[in-house]
Amino acid sequence: MTMADSGSSEEVAVICNTDITSSESENNIINTMVERSTALLKKMEISVAEADKRTGKNTVNMQETYTVYLIETRPAESVSEGGTPAAPDTLWRRYSEFELLRTYLLVTYPYIIIPPLPEKRAEFVWHKLSADNLDPDFVERRRVGLENFLLRVASHPVLSNDNIFFLFLTEEKGWREAVLETGFQDKVDSRLKSLSASFRVKNPDKRFTSLKNYSDNLSTVISQLLRIRARVADRLYGVYKVHANYGRVFSEWSAIEKEMGDGLQSAGHHMDTYAASIDDILEEEEHYADQLKEYLFYTDAVRSVCRKHELIQYELEMAAQDLSYKKQQKEEMETGTVRIFSFKGMTSKLFGQETQEQRESKVAALEQSIQEGENALKEKNAETQEFVEKAWSDIERFKEQKDRDLREALISYAIMQISMCKKGIQVWSNAKECFNKM
């Protein structure tokens, strides 16, 4: 229930090593964050250099094969000085450790759109692409995806300053324990709770509602796009590969021809080349699909922020409700009227009037309770306001990032298409030359 209580705010403050909770500096948040955000990448170069297979025993003592990824970090200055770069610090991490890191970030920074991890299992694949988790192409694409994740976190104005993240990059041993020590797991909201909150919030923030709708739409449209793209890739693959049959038949045919033979034979080779060229084209296009997938998974992160906002809004409304209930009770006691049918009213009718002392002590207790409620409401109000401000600044940042990234993805997709066209023109021109010689 206390996912954003004062404790967590303090912790955020500690981790961010700044006083963003104080209202005066809030206007400067973005600027200071950007300044500090560049710090980590300025200090450090981060990459996921390679992947490797390991075999070991899992928690239930079963043999399993898994993939580990080599994280390399090195001081950035050593590179810019032009000398031989210092040997990088390296450590191995499993995908599950990345997942733990992300869960930790998700819980610790409820108002931030946490960058998504690459998919755990290959989704939206077309038939030639392996869905096997240990498939080298899949592992390679995941390596790129994990590196991208680390770079996204490292360039994020808030997340880049997180100590656990820093330890993830630098301390192979004891990292898991350090994460668990933060106690973040206690703050994990149950999905059920946030679901019920979303149904019960009375005054939803329109901005968040529309953001939620937008990310629902985006999620639908991107998954639709990815599904169709996989089918398009399948079909395109078919069109190209059937041309390999021309390669074969031209070669066979050339055996019975005199003047035409050579031209046919070499045109056949070009048809083989054409058929083979699709493998690289579609492999490259997979990168575009991965870029889209990242934003598909981002929509979950956006929705998670929306959900957390609903939860905090719900808590605020509950506090307000609680307070007004107490105030109503007090009024009833003072005036002796019962506005609504209540259990208390019933008992007083059944067991007779209370003594004056009893009444007074009750009113005093109520007043105390109202005072507490007012404080709690104030606190919740401040908390909500803070959440909204922080969340909204991150949402704005995210929108810009999304527009920039997707525009670039579309440009690179167009470039891929152009290169495919050029390859096609090249191969067919070569074939034409051969046909012309016949």
Next chain:
Amino acid sequence: MSVGVPRGLASSGQKLITEILHPLSAAEEPMSPGPDVTAGADQEKQEPGLTNGAPVEISSPSSASVLLSRLQLDDELEADDQDPYGSTEARDLFVTVDDPKKHVSTMETYITYRVSTKTTRIEFDLPEYSVRRRYQDFDWLRTKLEDSQPTHLIPPLPEKFVMKGVVDRFSEEFVETRMKALDKFLKRVADHPVLSFNPHLNAFLTAKDLNKRQGLALLTKVGESVKHVAGGYKLRARPAEFCAMGEYLDTFSQKLGTIDRIAQRILKEQSEYLTELREYGAVYSSWAGSEEQLQRPLEGVAGCVTTSCGALEDLSDNMSQDFLPVLREYVLYIESMKNVLRKRDQVQAEYEGRLEAAVLRKQEDRTPIPVEVEKCQDKVECFNADLKADWERWQRNKRQDFKQLLTGMADKNINYYEKCQDAWESLITLLQEKQTEDKTSETN
């Protein structure tokens, strides 16, 4: 009928068909009552007006002659360009099949095509003719040619019956494809040093009305089928070159069949690809609707996908209309060639049979080998010579046609990719312009 010594025939060393009876058709007379000869005689009687040339349609003389002279020029250029042998056979007969028209009567609906002729040959009364012919008329001509020139390869007509009734016989594509095939057929006949002098061709090109010959066409067909029954005789030694031709034709038709299947399969894959691609483009459009900054880039991508769809459609249409029919025509052409080879075998078989019988008789009663057998031998040699000449010609044509067909296929694919490339390149220009705009507005 005016008869003259045609130019360009000296090299082939053959006399004009009307001047002498072909050894084969002469020898045929005693064996089976020659339908050809009677048919020819009947024709003379029944269609006295047939050889009278119909004057050129004067509806659009200028455009027709412009077209013809252009075609003539193209043909000559082509000959110089591609056919090293073309120059030895000066062309003086140019035919074109175009302008299909639909005729609807109470009895039937059919298409006629305009057959235009331009010539300097003296067998023709006029330098230009224009007549309208329907498929049946072409079929008649082909049958006549096959019967009167049995030693020659007669080019194929497009298939008479449409497969499975899937295709609409009166659809624009079907008529267009058939017209091209008929044009090809007639051009091949007109370019042939022997066939082009056949009087039936003359009649076909010039007669105003060909209607009266229907019954005769039927008769000759019966005669033809009678002739085929005579086969089934084992040859002692078929010359190696004809064996090689047969083997070549078998392999070639097999390869063409494969190419045809591949081309159809590609068309199928392309049409499935097109279906998915259309949907793919639509998703970009619908995405564009929910974005602000990304709206234009997304719409741009949708536009490129749509352009690519159009280009792909063009490619598929071109392939199914220009590529596949030519392949199929060649399969028929191979069949015609095989048919001639079979006929040659029959003639050789007949000679061998007679020779064998004569040799036996000679051993028994010492009679000399009769003239009849020698005639047979002449016939075989004549057939062989015709066939070899036609084979060479066919090989040259085939080489030209496939060169053209396959470079055409390459061109169509190149054209497809160029259209797509243009679309994507203009999208990039648009996106980058937008980006620099944004950047300048940011710095301002």
